[in-house]
């Protein structure tokens with residue numbers, strides 16, 4: 001199949017007549033987010049814009065396809081997302097979200113892909129995504145395939161944070177902070193307004209409070225600091241995460257990988273032999289696909 005444009009890596013743009021062959025033996029990426037308050041300066045769509053852009057780029061890097069982003073996620077909590085006190089925050093109950101993810105994965109597994117990547121952009125989603133994918137795994141639907149699920153911030157190294165983000169408060173409190181603001185300035189600057197709230201008393205991780213006072217746990221929905229956010233930082237962070245994600249997928253640390261599981265791949269110890277073309281779904285040379293997109297400084301996030 002010939003790639004027509006960067007955006008044709010969207011699975012939903014394929015036809016039913018072509019989808020099975022397009023994804024056969026290849027990689028599918030499903031970005032998962034939420035619609036959630038992100039302070040006065042960022043749109044509700046932060047947690048969908050970021051994973052969708054990452055998934056889009058990763059689809060190129062791995063010669064795979066991505067699904068449209070899942071826009072509704074787990075409930076926002078006061079200590080990690082500001083909570084539902086702020087207008088516009090939507091959520092599904094955890095049991096509903098697990099069931100939604102599980103049932104969607106069940107039908108997705110009818111396609112003959114080899115590797116599934118679930119790429120999360122909303123803090124409270126993570127454990128529920130792991131639960132859903134493990135449920136599908138337990139029922140045998142992932143037999144003979146690989147599944148990798150992660151939140152994008154899990155791939156940010158301590159070394160990168162020490163170098164780039166002063167006084168990092170922990171990912172639970174980074175909500176609407178320096179990293180998300182910077183990524184949005186890189187991906188969708190048109191959606192970022194000039195306010196830069198600071199909250200000098202970020203909430204502690206792993207604690208639930210009732211009744212929580214959002215005027216104490218946040219500053220206008222920001223849990224830590226936005227100071228230092230920039231488009232340049234967002235660009236460096238975006239490529240840092242892409243680099244970490246491609247390394248994670250290609251090396252699969254901790255993953256059992258029988259040589260037979262990699263079609264047409266010359267497996268070598270350490271997984272170093274697995275190039276993106278090892279799982280090329282159609283055998284076509286997509287030379288320069290990733291490089292082309294790398295040359296584009298701003299990635300349209302295609303938020304509906």
Ligand SMILES: [Zn+2]
Nearest residue numbers: 046047175176
């Ligand atoms: Zn967020």
